[in-house]
Amino acid sequence: MDISFQTSAGDGSWSLEECARWAQENDFDCIRLADNGVLNSDRILETGPDEVNTILASHSLYLACISSHCNLLDDDADIRQAEQTRLIKAIKSSSLLECPVVITGSGAPVKNGRFYGTYSSMPGNPDDRSDELIERFRQMFSPVVEVAEEMKVKIALDVAVRMGNIGCNPEMWEKILDAVPSDYLGLSCDPSHWLWMMIMPAEDVIRDYAGKWYYADVKDCEVSPRMLYRQGIIGNWWWQYRVPGRGQLNWGTVIGALLESGYDYVLCVENEDRGMPGLAGITYGCRHLRQFLPAKGTDYQAPTHYWETSGR
Template sequence: MKLGFLTACLPGRSLAEIVGWAATNGFEALEVAAWPALGDRPFTASHIDVDDLDRGGAERILALFDRPGLTLSSLAFYDNNLHPDPDERAAINRHVQACIDAAALLGCPTVGTFLGRDPGKPVAENLREAEKVFPPLVDRAGERGVKLIIENCVMEGWHPDGYPGNLAYSPELWEWMFSLGLYLNYDPSHLVWMGIDPVAALRPYVDRVAHAQAKDIELFPEKRTRYGWPGRAVERPDAWDVGWWRYRVPGLGQVDWRRLVDTLYEGGFDGVLSVEHEDPVWGGTEERIETGLRVAHRTLRPLIVA
């Protein structure tokens, strides 16, 4: 197992700068943000332009990683592949295809994305839509030696009432998506606030985890008593502010990382555990983000066999 991080937390830095910092600070891998260049959504970045990547560009990127001995673990483009607007959905699906092609050029084993959801339709109808959208993407990935991985993020901010906006939030849905040939980019933090034990949920499915993310979470039960599970309702100017929990870097929340890493090892996982830094306490400036990444490294490094 190797320890890495998702580059989206440093959107203003070049890939070369991030590679240098990661190697200097003891990380072994990077999950590289590959969103389209346009847009200003939070926690996204464009550190590899997959649309214009050719063999020469791929060789330059690989040389960048080879010098310090880092692993390029995944290309990250997390967006709504079931978007209700057909043109937007088609554009997102095309970008996933471009990420798959780029991953093949780079020898990168995985491409990460979301299932997503049309919030105007019930879950059952969305699943039938996904059964049309994803098989061509899975086939394209398989032909190029790449695994398409889905993060189990709830994406509650995509739904007008704070309900799940990405239909990969529970083991029941994992089993369904595995039947489509998809793999899991496992993140324990999302399970905690949904009331699911992240270790018990993981144990039967380690063989379908092609990549894992390390993000922690801090719960405030007294606030949940006021708002309920979906979060703030009367006043919620920020769709992502549920009001009773927040993400933290590993070691500052309630995930039991010792048990979780042990479960990954016991199940035979030998991939990358990638820190996804969305901690508001250690955010805001690049210096604070770096500190947050160091806290995560200090927490996880002793648990991972070098």
């Protein structure tokens, strides 16, 4: 496995050259870039991939993934269409750049899992939109996946719930993947969400969906039992995202489960850690993860026998 981090470049923050130099100096193998700035899809489709690929190669890096977080399930049809167009452009741009993965959202017209309707109500309650949105997902993503298949670019769906994604738990993963069956549509593994959502243990979640992890966003999570007691689950301060190594996930067993599940691509450090913000947190996460990976240049053989936990 290699280690990357997510960022954007050429959008007024830092240039791609500055980003690549920093990544090489801090032991990263590759980077994930957003589809803006230097990776604006219109720009890449017009001018080609050479500038980006040359800069990355000069620092012994490669482009692991393109972020194009689009909401194809918005209630506004015009917005849905515009978001679909943007995602298709990102996929075509990714193909030109020889980048094998685009990460996006499954989308939702509401945030924080509200598509289920009122909490603890029967499925199909008047506010439950889950079935409606699965059908909308099928309609909006089918043409996108056709382009991905043609371009040979895999789509990894972000599993975060707060930003507005129906694909945030095993029940909905199965429904959306069944709605648009394709070897080019899968999931991005981010167990930080599962810890506070109580979808645990993370290792069994990973094994249950072996073969469908197309990328791995890695951040950690810390739950405070004391704050949970004081606020209950409706509170705003009983859990926090952390960089890997500063939360409660066991990254040795998480990485082991990924390897057993056939995933041997990239671990992408995300930093939403209030206690270690910015580049310091990203480098901390990289150092923590590196200790669980085989040394570079060794003849590592991925495991062939593992627990089969899936009931599917």
